[in-house]
């Protein structure tokens with residue numbers, strides 16, 4: 001019985017130890033990646049797929065978590081006009097609109113802002 005318990009304890013200590021070593025190695029790799037600037041953060045170089053997925057997922061979850069409320073089912077005409085006015089003032093130059101092209105200078109941005117009329121379909 002005592003031998004069995006000791007084996008079990010040994011197994012638990014081994015598993016915990018393996019996780020600790022794996023965690024330490026992961027921490028060293030992360031620190032080295034940051035410290036030596038191994039990861040290329042230039043906007044004109046696409047993220048590694050895993051990083052792109054992580055960032056996009058984080059953005060989607062963050063927007064959902066911080067949204068004040070769900071979009072209303074119906075908008076009043078005043079809300080629609082206010083939305084158009086705000087979009088025209090702050091967004092249309094980069095994202096375009098129905099029948100409105102994005103400003104030419106926007107094509108020099110990295111990444112190029114998505115044409116949001118297409119995004120709505122997705």
Ligand code: HEC
Pocket residue numbers: 086087090091092093094095109110111112113114119
């Ligand atoms: C200076 C240019 C610029 C302006 C102004 C701008 N955006 Fe953007 N927007 C971008 C860029 C660039 C991206 C893409 C970012 C990326 O892919 O990492 C983007 C992405 C987005 C997306 C995500 C689209 C998708 O398919 O995931 C939404 C939604 C958005 N913008 C809404 C807005 C709204 C609403 C406004 C106005 C209040 C606005 N943007 C103003 C440049 C701009």
